[in-house]
Amino acid sequence: MDNSTKVARQTINVPSLLRGRSIFLLQLVSIILPISAFAANNTLSEQDILQEFPVVLSASRLFQPLSEAPNAMTVIDRDMIKASGFRSIADLFRLVPGMYVGDLDGHTPIVAYHGSTDQYSRRMQVLVDGRSVYLPPFSSVDWEDIPLHIADIERIEVVRGPAAASHGSNSLHGVINIITREAASLDSTRISATRGEGGVSDMAAHFGKNSTDLDFRVTLGYRADNGYDSAAMNDSSATRLANLRANYHPNSEDSFDLQLGYSEVSRGLGVAGREDENLFRDTWTSSDFQQLTWLHAFPQGDEVKVLYYHIHRSVKDNAPRGTAPQYNTPDNTKVERHDLELQHSTELGANNRLIWGTGVRSDAVESQLNLTIPQSLYQSRFFVHDEWRMTSSALLNAGAMYENDGMGHSNTSPRLAFNYHFMPQQTVRVSTSVAYRSPATVEENSNSPGELVSIGGLRPERVFSKEIGYLGEFSQLGLSINARLYADQVSDMIFIDPLLTGWPPTSLKPYSFANLLSANFRGFESTVKYHWGDNTSVIVNYARQMMDCEITGQLTYTFLQPSLQEIADQCTSSVPWNSGSFLLAQQVAHDLTFSAGYYYQSELQFVGTSAPQSRMQRLDLRVAQAFGEKEKSGGGEISFVVQNVLQDNYTNYSAVPQTNNILFNRRAYLTATINF
Amino acid sequence: MAWGTLSLLILQSTFAETLNVTVVLSEEGGAYREFSDSLRSRLEKQNILLNVIAMNQPVGDSDLIIAVGMKAATALATFKSVAIFNVFIPKEGYNKLQHDFPKRAVSFSAIYLDQPIERQLDLIAAALPNLHHIGILYATPPNDLNTVRQKALERKMTLHEQIVSPATGLSVALQELLRKSEVILALPDAEIYNAATIRNILLASYRANVPIIGFSSSFVRAGGLCAVFSTPTQIAGQTASVINQFSETHILPAAQYAHEFEVLVNMQVTRSLNLSIPPPAELYSEIRRKQ
Numbered sequence: 001m002d003n004s005t006k007v008a009r010q011t012i013n014v015p016s017l018l019r020g021r022s023i024f025l026l027q028l029v030s031i032i033l034p035i036s037a038f039a040a041n042n043t044l045s046e047q048d049i050l051q052e053f054p055v056v057l058s059a060s061r062l063f064q065p066l067s068e069a070p071n072a073m074t075v076i077d078r079d080m081i082k083a084s085g086f087r088s089i090a091d092l093f094r095l096v097p098g099m100y101v102g103d104l105d106g107h108t109p110i111v112a113y114h115g116s117t118d119q120y121s122r123r124m125q126v127l128v129d130g131r132s133v134y135l136p137p138f139s140s141v142d143w144e145d146i147p148l149h150i151a152d153i154e155r156i157e158v159v160r161g162p163a164a165a166s167h168g169s170n171s172l173h174g175v176i177n178i179i180t181r182e183a184a185s186l187d188s189t190r191i192s193a194t195r196g197e198g199g200v201s202d203m204a205a206h207f208g209k210n211s212t213d214l215d216f217r218v219t220l221g222y223r224a225d226n227g228y229d230s231a232a233m234n235d236s237s238a239t240r241l242a243n244l245r246a247n248y249h250p251n252s253e254d255s256f257d258l259q260l261g262y263s264e265v266s267r268g269l270g271v272a273g274r275e276d277e278n279l280f281r282d283t284w285t286s287s288d289f290q291q292l293t294w295l296h297a298f299p300q301g302d303e304v305k306v307l308y309y310h311i312h313r314s315v316k317d318n319a320p321r322g323t324a325p326q327y328n329t330p331d332n333t334k335v336e337r338h339d340l341e342l343q344h345s346t347e348l349g350a351n352n353r354l355i356w357g358t359g360v361r362s363d364a365v366e367s368q369l370n371l372t373i374p375q376s377l378y379q380s381r382f383f384v385h386d387e388w389r390m391t392s393s394a395l396l397n398a399g400a401m402y403e404n405d406g407m408g409h410s411n412t413s414p415r416l417a418f419n420y421h422f423m424p425q426q427t428v429r430v431s432t433s434v435a436y437r438s439p440a441t442v443e444e445n446s447n448s449p450g451e452l453v454s455i456g457g458l459r460p461e462r463v464f465s466k467e468i469g470y471l472g473e474f475s476q477l478g479l480s481i482n483a484r485l486y487a488d489q490v491s492d493m494i495f496i497d498p499l500l501t502g503w504p505p506t507s508l509k510p511y512s513f514a515n516l517l518s519a520n521f522r523g524f525e526s527t528v529k530y531h532w533g534d535n536t537s538v539i540v541n542y543a544r545q546m547m548d549c550e551i552t553g554q555l556t557y558t559f560l561q562p563s564l565q566e567i568a569d570q571c572t573s574s575v576p577w578n579s580g581s582f583l584l585a586q587q588v589a590h591d592l593t594f595s596a597g598y599y600y601q602s603e604l605q606f607v608g609t610s611a612p613q614s615r616m617q618r619l620d621l622r623v624a625q626a627f628g629e630k631e632k633s634g635g636g637e638i639s640f641v642v643q644n645v646l647q648d649n650y651t652n653y654s655a656v657p658q659t660n661n662i663l664f665n666r667r668a669y670l671t672a673t674i675n676f
Numbered sequence: 677m678a679w680g681t682l683s684l685l686i687l688q689s690t691f692a693e694t695l696n697v698t699v700v701l702s703e704e705g706g707a708y709r710e711f712s713d714s715l716r717s718r719l720e721k722q723n724i725l726l727n728v729i730a731m732n733q734p735v736g737d738s739d740l741i742i743a744v745g746m747k748a749a750t751a752l753a754t755f756k757s758v759a760i761f762n763v764f765i766p767k768e769g770y771n772k773l774q775h776d777f778p779k780r781a782v783s784f785s786a787i788y789l790d791q792p793i794e795r796q797l798d799l800i801a802a803a804l805p806n807l808h809h810i811g812i813l814y815a816t817p818p819n820d821l822n823t824v825r826q827k828a829l830e831r832k833m834t835l836h837e838q839i840v841s842p843a844t845g846l847s848v849a850l851q852e853l854l855r856k857s858e859v860i861l862a863l864p865d866a867e868i869y870n871a872a873t874i875r876n877i878l879l880a881s882y883r884a885n886v887p888i889i890g891f892s893s894s895f896v897r898a899g900g901l902c903a904v905f906s907t908p909t910q911i912a913g914q915t916a917s918v919i920n921q922f923s924e925t926h927i928l929p930a931a932q933y934a935h936e937f938e939v940l941v942n943m944q945v946t947r948s949l950n951l952s953i954p955p956p957a958e959l960y961s962e963i964r965r966k967q
Contacts, residue, residue, distance in 0.1 A: 044746075044766040044768045044769050044790075044864065044865070045745075045746045045747075045766070045769065045866070046702075046745050046746055046764045046765055046766060046769070046789050047866060048766065048864040048865055048866040048869070049766065049789050049790060049864045049891055049892055049905075050706070050707050050764075050789075050892065051866065051870065051871065051892075051894070052871070052894050053869075053871060053874045053892075053894045053895055053897070053898035054871060054874070054875070054898060055897060055898050055899070056874060056875050056878040056879060056898050056899045057878055057879075057882055057898070057899030057942075057944070057945055057948075062882075062944055062945065062947075062948035063948055064948070065947055065948055065949075065950045066950070067950070068947065154883070182879075182883075184847065184876065184880075187845075187847055187848060210845070210847045212872065249875065252871065252872075252874075252875055424952045425952050473950065473952075475806055475952070476806075
């Protein structure tokens with residue numbers, strides 16, 4: 001332990017009152033005093049109690065409790081991640097009411113809220129430690145190549161509802177905010193390995209070190225499987241990733257957080273029976289990021305944060321991609337993003353917390369196939385958010401974000417929420433907000449002859465959301481309830497505008513895009529958590545969703561409007577009528593845990609897909625046996641997971657008829673973890 | 677003539693009642709100065725001559741010395757001919773002084789600065805009645821550890837103890853304790869809780885959703901959930917009563933904890949941890965009721 005406390009332990013001054021007393025006494029005192037001086041250093045002194053501590057949990061550092069958040073939020077913590085037994089990060093969102101998690105194939109998950117119009121779920125903002133991984137050109141999130149290991153996630157906050165005012169642009173339907181474990185969270189070495197059916201083969205090594213001023217943790221990971229293991233698709237993948245998180249805190253005011261990550265993924269593509277456009281082949285993706293955050297805490301509680309990050313992502317799909325001539329070109333994409341943001345949080349008086357910030361971003365996209373020339377986008381944003389505690393039980397959250405999206409649009413997204421604690425631990429929340437989604441690069445600027453040719457001139461999509469929510473904590477019963485009713489109107493939804501080839505038309509392609517539809521989403525979501533003693537916990541989610549669409553725009557070829565009407569009618573089946581999940585975690589014995597997850601989703605069919613997705617009733621089980629001392633050297637765990645135990649094999653998101661009948665079968669895998 | 681003798685006698689007895697009290701402050705300013713100023717204002721009306729001095733000043737003739745802080749207490753404990761009353765010292769510090777300087781002819785006593793363990797446990801019981809797993813950290817076992825264990829048992833609390841050894845370090849010990857505890861009671865120990873370590877301690881326990889009960893107002897402002905502590909003014913009040921009693925009996929009471937105390941709650945941390953805690957005034961009455 002470092003003895004350099006703020007208060008210096010001075011040597012004791014021999015008071016002058018000893019002058020004139022006997023020498024013997026002086027000598028005795030001189031002998032005694034040094035000992036007691038030494039002793040005073042080691043035994044208690046009043047300074048232990050009177051010392052001044054710096055403010056650590058300042059207002060800006062404290063998480064808003066769910067009952068005071070301006071939006072409905074779901075938090076997925078490490079206990080839930082463990083109990084679920086999921087290997088892939090995207091699967092974790094099955095634990096969020098109203099969230100859709102599907103697979104295009106074994107390595108392309110689709111995570112969408114309020115349905116989606118295609119495989120690129122682009123109506124949610126996704127952040128990892130404040131870094132937006134929602135990238136051009138498709139404005140999508142590629143879950144499998146984010147250099148992030150599932151065991152390094154501390155918690156995930158999912159904001160259900162537009163949150164542009166606090167989380168930035170493109171959070172039309174909501175925000176997924178992934179928070180990774182801090183640099184100081186690991187002070188040892190941990191190795192794990194997973195083996196299972198379907199070619200599941202994972203390995204990971206985690207190493208960390210803590211010291212007074214500097215903490216860091218390093219992860220090396222490898223993840224591979226054969227995807228759906230079906231002859232109809234080539235969808236196996238192998239991911240290698242490495243990341244580092246280091247935190248330097250030289251004093252109680254400043255903290256510098258550095259993150260570096262790299263991943264390399266090889267994925268199979270190809271659909272049997274569609275060799276003309278989708279041959280069996282391998283593709284490569286490499287992705288890296290660097291991120292630096294500086295946090296400065298002022299003595300009176302203010303805090304300033306400066307965040308810079310750079311993301312580079314490159315996808316290589318070499319020719320031939322298909323036997324037809326237009327598929328004999330490679331599809332290589334490269335994205336470079338730089339982003340710099342400043343945030344300041346402060347207290348204006350005892351009842352008012354204000355946070356404001358500004359940021360700039362540059363995105364450079366190169367896509368041989370889709371864009372004739374590389375595109376550069378410069379985006380800037382300014383946001384402000386105020387939390388006003390009107391009385392001890394009434395809270396008003398008001399905020400707005402102004403954004404210039406670099407495509408000629410300037411949008412302002414406001415949000416207003418009122419939380420009222422009508423009894424202790426019982427809260428009602430009423431909120432309303434507006435948010436925008438800027439057109440994706442491929443929607444606005446595509447130039448891939450015969451495939452995607454953008455006319456351009458698109459307006460951003462806009463959502464106007466209203467909701468009323470209830471949160472109740474019944475701690476005597478170990479119960480908490482979180483529920484809401486919402487009505488979201490999306491206008492100017494961007495959808496495919498076929499430009500046709502030939503006359504009479506031989507093909508609907510090339511496609512352009514236009515602002516064609518408006519959609520109404522209404523529904524109910526709820527989460528109930530229950531604790532029974534120290535050993536049992538249950539989380540139940542349920543959502544009822546309704547959607548309908550209306551045509552509000554014109555296709556280039558107006559005679560196609562009736563088919564657009566058909567698409568608008570399909571909207572209703574785009575969201576599942578009922579969906580939900582049930583997660584039970586039970587501590588059976590001191591070292592044995594059992595968990596079960598049940599996931600339900602009624603039949604649904606996304607707009608533009610070739611067949612409906614069958615009803616899903618899936619049960620996953622996990623059993624884990626710990627050995628040795630928990631998280632100490634020589635300790636560890638063996639866990640066995642079976643997914644879809646009841647073999648209720650369901651179909652998935654299918655873009656083409658050949659993949660309509662690929663089923664998610666039962667699969668099992670075993671994981672062993674050892675600590676050093 | 678008789679009147680003269682009488683007046684002289686009266687004068688003599690008046691003089692005899694004047695008590696010379698010297699207050700020796702271990703440090704300048706802050707809590708120490710607050711104590712002496714408050715003491716002075718409490719004693720204004722009595723026939724007490726109060727002399728407040730710093731460490732390196734001569735003491736002079738005193739009937740009673742008030743040593744404020746361990747430094748003054750240790751230096752003055754050698755004074756065997758004057759009654760010494762120590763304040764602002766922890767109980768363990770006082771015990772050590774008694775051990776190092778035994779066989780005092782005259783009175784030696786104290787008001788401890790730390791709070792009795794019962795008061796701290798009663799605070800936890802009043803603020804967090806549903807939590808029973810209390811965690812404590814220490815490098816060397818506190819002298820009154822058995823008392824702590826017993827008092828916790830009496831209140832049906834399960835005490836989890838975690839030793840911080842140089843080998844394992846504070847982080848590891850804290851993580852281990854956070855796994856087992858629902859709330860941590862911070863026992864004053866500058867080796868564990870100091871300006872350099874407090875950041876990691878408060879952040880780690882906050883992340884683990886475990887509140888920490890502190891031991892001072894500064895600790896609570898830093899991010900502790902709540903604390904009981906005695907202010908310099910309250911201790912001065914109690915000291916004034918002791919001085920008044922001493923001026924009549926020339927005996928000091930036995931060493932004791934401070935009778936008066938305050939309860940402070942960090943409302944922001946309370947809300948953020950989603951805890952429903954009674955207001956400080958209610959906590960205070962609840963603790964008082966049990967004593």
